[in-house]
Amino acid sequence: MHPIQEKYKSQIEELAATANRLAELGFVTSQGGNLSLRADDDVVLITPTKVAKLAIRFEDICAVDKSGNVLYAREGRKPTGEWPFHVRIMNKRPDVKGIVHAHPPILTGFAIAGGDWMQRPFLPEPVIEVGPMVMVPYAEPLSDQLAENFDAVIEQSNGFLMENHGALMVSTEGVGRALEFMEMMEAAGKSMLVAQMLGNPKTIPMQDVKNLENVIRIRNMPMPGLPGAVGSLTDIFKE
Numbered sequence: 213m214h215p216i217q218e219k220y221k222s223q224i225e226e227l228a229a230t231a232n233r234l235a236e237l238g239f240v241t242s243q244g245g246n247l248s249l250r251a252d253d254d255v256v257l258i259t260p261t262k263v264a265k266l267a268i269r270f271e272d273i274c275a276v277d278k279s280g281n282v283l284y285a286r287e288g289r290k291p292t293g294e295w296p297f298h299v300r301i302m303n304k305r306p307d308v309k310g311i312v313h314a315h316p317p318i319l320t321g322f323a324i325a326g327g328d329w330m331q332r333p334f335l336p337e338p339v340i341e342v343g344p345m346v347m348v349p350y351a352e353p354l355s356d357q358l359a360e361n362f363d364a365v366i367e368q369s370n371g372f373l374m375e376n377h378g379a380l381m382v383s384t385e386g387v388g389r390a391l392e393f394m395e396m397m398e399a400a401g402k403s404m405l406v407a408q409m410l411g412n413p414k415t416i417p418m419q420d421v422k423n424l425e426n427v428i429r430i431r432n433m434p435m436p437g438l439p440g441a442v443g444s445l446t447d448i449f450k451e
Contacts, residue, residue, distance in 0.1 A: 216275050216284040220251045224273045227257050230387045234314055235266035239394060245314040245378070246292040249387045250302055254278060258298060260289040278303055297359035301382060304366050305438055310387030312394055315378040318401035319345070319394075323373040329404055330373060330397070333416040333449045338400050340424050342381070342393050343369030343436025344449050350375040367438040368448050371397055384434065421445050 217224060227249045234240055234247065245265055248258040259265070260272050274291040275284040280299045282291060292298075298311050322330050322345070330345035346365045351358035358374075365372065371393060372380045379397070383390035407413035416424075425445055428435060435442045442448055 214284055214286075216255070217270070220255065220257060220275075223249050223251050223257055224270055227259065227273055227387055228268050228270050230310075230312070230391050231259055231265040231268040234312065234391060235264065237316075237391075237395065239314040239316040239398070240265050241315065245312075246294050246298070247313070247387050247390075248295075248298040248302070248311045250309045251275070255283060256299060256302055258291045258295055260285070261292045263289070293354040294358070296354075296356055297362055297380075300359040301362055301366055304363065305382060307384045307434075307439055308382045309385060310383045310390040311380065312387060312390040313374075313378060313380045314394060316394060316398040316401075318398050318405065319373060319379040320377075322401060322404075323347070323378060324376055326375065328450050329408075330401065331450045333418075333421045333445075334404060334407070334413065335400055336416070336424055336427070338371075338396055339416070339421060339445060339449065340428050340431075340433065341436070342371040342397055343442075343445075345369070345371045345373050345379070345397060348372050348374045348380075350377065353377065367441040368436075370436050415451060418446050418449075418451060421449055 231247050243262050243264050246259050248256050251257050254277055256276050258274050260274050263272055271286055272289055276282055276291055280295050333339045346369045349361050351361050370382050381390040381393040
């Protein structure tokens with residue numbers, strides 16, 4: 213076993229299991245999507261390229277440093293080609309431990325349609341745990357531009373729609389928690405579609421959004437986004 217595998221065994225197991233679960237949920241197809249987990253200040257564990265998420269095993273997980281240099285990849289494997297935005301987000305958000313990028317059907321539909329529906333406060337739990345699903349402008353997959361497009365928004369939330377691409381979630385608790393956020397927001401997206409079909413979707417009033425900060429304090433939770441960057445929930449949500 214490689215020293216990195218020995219040192220970060222539990223984190224690698226978490227990452228591989230979360231990749232499998234992502235596929236089981238139908239949030240990725242073929243070899244799409246990618247996940248990463250900050251193992252420590254200098255090591256980021258990341259899923260390999262061209263491997264279906266359901267097929268990923270412990271030995272497939274790769275490791276890179278904060279500049280994207282490969283620290284470990286078994287023969288025949290290399291990190292996902294979208295490693296630049298994983299590493300860039302980790303560097304811009306030192307609080308983030310886990311990242312999940314996938315193509316869940318409902319959220320991806322919103323990413324294709326555009327608009328700000330998923331940036332509005334419709335349900336309490338998504339408001340306090342994830343924040344708004346902020347739209348990241350389209351850029352070619354695998355490009356540096358895609359990574360750079362996160363810079364303007366990465367501090368504002370834990371959830372993002374990638375225009376004409378998919379969705380991305382970050383978590384301060386690990387990659388498994390980031391997947392839970394994606395499940396939460398995919399369900400919220402389904403509810404939003406039903407509300408639109410029924411007509412006249414109603415947001416939570418902004419004063420009540422502000423009052424949800426009491427729940428955050430009672431639960432001893434962080435505000436969505438980079439610690440210290442978001443002063444109030446009303447600063448990041450649209451009416």
